[in-house]
Amino acid sequence: MSVQGTILVVDDEVRSQEALRRVLHDDFEVLCAGSAADAEKLLEGEIVHAILCDQRMPHESGVSFLKRVRELWPDPVRMIISGYSDSEDIIAGLNEAGIYQYITKPWQPDRLIDIVKEAVQLYRLQKETETAGVDVKATPEHIKKVVSVKRGAAKQLYDFNRIVHSPDSPMHGVIELGRRAAEYDISVLITGESGTGKELLARAIHYGSARASKAFVVENCGALPDELLESELFGCKKGAFTGAYQDRIGLFEVADGGTIFLDEIGETSPAFQVKLLRVLQESEIRPLGAQRVRKVDVRVVAATNRDLEAEVEAGRFRRDLYYRLAAFPVHMPALRERPMDIPLIAEGVLSSVKTSFNRPSLRFAASALEAFAKYHWPGNVRELQNEIQRMAVLADADELRTPPLLGRRNGRQPAMTVQGKLNGSATLKDKVEDLEKSVIISYLERYEGNISRVASELGLSRVGLRNKLSRYDLRKNAKGDAFS
Structure with a gap:
């Protein structure tokens, strides 16, 4: 049976700890602490979804401890277990510590499992809807209703039928492939130039699949350095690296049961590719700074504007990762x-x-x-x-x-004019130069004048590209600034 989440049991009586562990261990990973101090050490090293804390402990009450937890680790859903029904304790727990449930002893095993499942579900829903900082007083039913309404609207918005195309468009074949992919739990790699709508197709695949009721999350893999990207995707513990000021649940865990869209996958480093490959092979993640791994069930849809097969042959992209991602390739036409x-x-x-x-x-x-x-x-x-x-x-x-249009604003010739020259009476040398100039212009516009990126894409050195810019008088952009 798959583990649904991590539960921290805080109780000074070992027998109570063991009783709770026996009931919960089939569905959850259970951590136990005999004191508030021991519990805090666990919270520093683990990502915990929910806390079950005894109210009467020798050195500190459960409410007092959970009040401190609320300030330092606000994400876990907090619950009190007590054999007493002191109304003042209950009120203090609700108002000061943000207690989700006050469970009285003796508790019923089946009911306790249901409560803890609801708590873990609440944790995940809060993360999906970015309400983790809000007091934990909303019921899972309320948040589930809000999420359900949003997902219903998204399913209508991102239906395959909403992808705009004419009757004779090449998009017909793309949409048909997308529909086929949506029916099966298979990794999809969407290729195509920037701006062609790869994320739109990925969303349609998700909302057309059996995972539509779960989360769809997006990460641009080309926008972050390795350490931050790893934190975003796999999660991290507070203090795991410079700038990790709080625990973070990773997007793979947020997307558990749903789909994660990894855009610009071709921009990742070889070091990160190794880590991603392990996640895809083992279906488990280890948050940065955490001691334990956790299982996840996530469908991966990746996208790139690079030719990944060429990147594999050049040794810049791992072959084994490529075949993991490209189980079902789909190309978006320009x-x-x-x-x-x-x-x-x-x-x-x-x-x-x-x-x-x-x-x-x-x-x-x-x-x-x-x-x-x-x-x-x-x-x-x-x-x-x-x-x-x-x-x-x-x-x-x-x-x-x-x-x-861009070409006219920059004083450059659109591709149609260049095509006309290629079909005209110019010499071969002039035609080749016109074509080369057109290609360079296209890549300058695509990468907003980034010389390093354009040079890399065209297989040139920066010096070689700058020489061509000078030759074709392309040294400045539309604003008159030199390209960087």
């Missing part, structure tokens, strides 16, 4: 590969802009839609969204005319 969808996506974005900008009369001029169709969209759907928002801000009238 926006320029689905021009028939551009008018539909543009109208959908404009509808949202009308509401958010409170300009219900906005509409596209025919020239704007024509310009959209001709542009190569290196930033894909995300760039299209930004462009429409920018047009709305700049427009004095309700009709949105020819947009100030």
Whole structure:
């Protein structure tokens, strides 16, 4: 039977500890402490979901101890067990220590198991809804209802049928693959350029699966150094590293029973890839600074804009991790590969802009839609969204005319013009240079002028790329600043 959570029993009587352990050990990992001091040592080294504390102990009452726990370790759900029914103790426990349940002795085993399961569920729900700092007085039923309503709305919002595409779009095949993947508990790797909608497809897969009633969590693996990324995904204990000021539950544990979306997985270091591989192989995590591992049941959907097969061959990505993640690969086409969808996506974005900008009369001029169709969209759907928002801000009238597309703002030629040159009468040398210039421009726009990133993607040194920027007079961005 899988362990549902970690419970800390605090009682000065060994027989009481053992009785609670026997009842709970089939469903939970049970830690025992004979005093408040011993319990605090355990809390410093373990992530605990719920605490069962005896009220009458030799040196300190349970309420007094849990009041201190509330200040130092606010996350665990706190419960008192007592053979006494002192109303003052009960009131003090509820008001001062944020007690979730006051359990009287003698307790019934089945009822106790149900209470502890509810406490662990409450802990997880609070983490999912980011209410961990709120007093633990809301019932699991109330929080479950709130979460259920949110998930129901998300399921409608991220349904496969809501992914905008025309009848002859290549997205038909992508959506069909997504539906197939959703039916089975299999790891999915979504590839494609930045801004193509990889996270949108991942959400549709989750909400179309049997895991839809559980959490869907997202982490951008390229945004954090290894230590912080490990803390975010696997959790950490207070003091595990510089900057770890409090216990943190990892996203893998938050997503237990649900789905985790690991975006930009290709940006992770080889050292972190080893740790992630172990989690996927063993279905268990060890929070930084913690002594014990904990089991998790999580479906992984990963995404990257890199060619991971090429990264594997180059030795930059672990082959075994690649095959773990790419059990079911799906490729998202670039926006320029689905021009028939551009008018539909543009109208959908404009509808949202009308509401958010409170300009219900906005509409596209025919020239704007024509310009959209001709542009190569290196930033894909995300760039299209930004462009429409920018047009709305700049427009004095309700009709949105020819947009100030990126290529035109930078004084550069869109890809369609370059294609025209390739088909024209220029010399081979000129055609090759035009194509090279176009590729460099595309990558500069994609990575916002980051020279190191563009050089790495194109297989050039920084010096080599700078020489090409100078050769094609691309040394400055749209604002006139030198690329960094």
